[in-house]
Amino acid sequence: MSGVIPHAQPPPDPRHDKPVHPQSLWRWRHNPLYRYTDRLQGWIALALLLLVPVLGLGAMFIAGGAAQHHYRAAAEHRKETLHRTRAVLTHDAPGHPEPGSAEARETRYPATVRFTDPDGRTRTAKTDVPPGLGAGRSVHVWVDKDGAIAEPPMPDAQIRSRTMGWALIAFVTVTLAGAAAYRCATVVLRRRNLAEWDTEWAETAPRWTTSP
Structure with missing residues (x-):
């Protein structure tokens, strides 16, 4: 056989061979094919799943409170000066x-x-x-x-509407930031996994492709 080393191929997706079990969705489940980066990706997903709602609610209250204070102060100032x-x-x-x-x-x-x-x-x-x-x-x-x-001066109904708008914007911003962070993490970890597969395949392939 030729001594040319073929390109490394990632392992087959086990989902193609058997039905997906709910526990298989957890990347930190024991599996000999999983690398530490796979489990790391799972922990990142779990951390973001828990943190994003909490941070989003916190951002809603902070942004909403700041907006309400700003608009009410502006309305009071106009009442005093007009x-x-x-x-x-x-x-x-x-x-x-x-x-x-x-x-x-x-x-x-x-x-x-x-x-x-x-x-x-x-x-x-x-x-x-x-x-x-x-x-x-x-x-x-x-x-x-x-x-x-x-x-x-801005009426109370308009102040409430704008306050809710800024609170919603804050929550959506935190959610999108969390999704973007997870996407970046998965891209980085996937590239690292592929690089490691190439390195390990370069060491293993000669034993499979070289004639005795």
Whole structure:
């Protein structure tokens, strides 16, 4: 036979030869074909399976608490620096094509209003108002120190929504980081396994392929 050493081939997958037993899913189960890297991969999987939910929940509480504190502080600051006053429409606001619908209740149209700023001066400006309001109807607006209409402080419902959003983002981020860590570990360990198979096959193959 030729003295050329064939390429090393990994051992056959035992799943092709017999049904998969639930215990065979644990990589640290006793098996003569398993290497320490296989068991290491199993321990990494178990560690991540236990740690990711705990770290994810912790990240949710931390991110959610920080977001809630930030948005509430910003809302309180706007309440302290802005002035809430009553404004009167100078013209009729546009009507909605579907009065009384859910969309109509959420829709706002720009309209010109007249109001008094903190210095007592009468001003006119445009602000968003519900559809269908007639001239002379009043709405509340928030005015800054320069007398310009400003965005109102964030309501509690919006603060809760954004807080939950940041908490969810934190949990998903930790989960994806755990999945990425496991993927990197499996790639590194697999390359190490293949390199070891090549080395051992180079030592064993000559005894199989060389004629006596």
